[in-house]
Amino acid sequence: MTDLPWGPALLFCPGDRPERFGTALDRADAVIIDLEDAVEPSRRPLARQAVLAASETLDPERVIVRVNQAGTPDHDADLAALAATPFRTVMLPKAESVDDLRRLDGVDGAQVIALCETAAGVLAAPALAEAPGVIALMWGAEDLVASLGGTSSRHADGRYRDVARHARSAVLLAAGAAGIGAIDTVHLDIADLDGLAAEVEDAVAVGFAATACIHPGQVETIRAGFRPSEQAVAWAESLLAAAETAGGVFRHEGRMVDGPVIAHARAVLRRSGRTGEPTGS
Template sequence: MSAADLAARASTLLFVPGDRPERFEKAAAAGADLVVLDLEDAVKPENKESARENVARWAAEHECAVRVNAADTQWHRQDVAALADTGAAIMVAKAENPRALAAVGAHHAVIALVETAAGVLAAPAIAAADGVVRIALGTFDLAAQLGVDPTDTEALAATRGGVVLASAAAGLGGPIDGVTAVIDDAERLGADTGYARRLGFAGKLCIHPRQLGPVAAAFRPSEDEIAWARKIVAAVDATGVAKVDGAMVDKPVVERAQRILSRADA
């Protein structure tokens, strides 16, 4: 599967610092749907150039995504240029400008990382920009700007809902939720991911391989959901009935059941 396809569908996305090339292969073997090599926050300014070289070399031979520095920084153009001969998907940090995203999207699949108030307000235009295949939400930067706790789901509920709506309106898959800072608390990871999934998110950014299992499990449909979906699809396919277990079944219900089975198969 190409990096573009993975970017559009991935449920688990694992960040790796671009200046730690010895970790690239380990990250790829950890089981994430998509490895994201980071040239932005994880890399100090004095290490940007060497990290860019490391990342470009590895991305030329592996399906991955690369988080590049924001469009208004001094490093953005060089980051994008270094990836010109790769098939890497590009995650653009602090996405706010649809035109800047479309410029990157002319040659790469783009994950727009929305992590500012301006980015949230521009989410519909960002999702519709040429080349954008997914929106991701950067909760920590956004929370810092808003002066709220990034773990407070109520404080960011409107933001998450807006990003989900923007993605759906543009025909994109469910967006990617931000990181959970705790690494070894599987219960917390599952709760955070389950909450995001209920809102319509379909992926989550991870910062450590130990987060991958709990996150993947939380996105996986439950046995009850799968059983319900199979019953709906089987009933409609076999008889065309409009009622299952006393509930009306119409096209949207069937489509939801089919999406559940598709996630289960994946």
């Protein structure tokens, strides 16, 4: 898991609802002010004005702005507005090529989250992950299925269909290979906290750095999922203490331990706010 500048719960907020910006930032680890899907096209100029006004009150280190797709008039207008603010973390939706990122050069110091949510975007994930300025990849299920001409990303029981699972893994692998963070997509069923918890548990297990959400009520479920239990922390501390003197492969609590298992233990401690490094280092 590659760390990101924020905690694990990233909350979307419609860009034309500025009265919610502060509350969203208070509730989550970072707020994603959305100028794209959450805003009716006719209200996007108002949303850009709201972002400009919010730059005087919101902590820019914890604000992400999702602009509109590259190549659209709204995209260019979004970037012009952002250039007049201190907000420098930009989420680019429907990213499909490195060329899509070049327009962001007009926002000095932009840090980009490339959102791979079309068939072309998922296939381009490795190139996007290596592009200058990209700090994370995120994937999206619903736009992906729409780009394929489909109608649903999930089975009736809530499980993702295979194409969505493949895209999720492909984006995670591309981010990991480039040494940047991967962000898991939103869980649209707001009331289904058990389903969200299960997805977060899996996201943590495979190495996602954060999970995006669409409602403040989902934040604590995400945080709890990324927070290691006391039992997990105790296991990690015990294993790393044993590793300091064991050397090479060894047995700990009935389990074989080698380099990858030690790395897992260090990851647990990092998520708990500890270094994950041996005490003698």
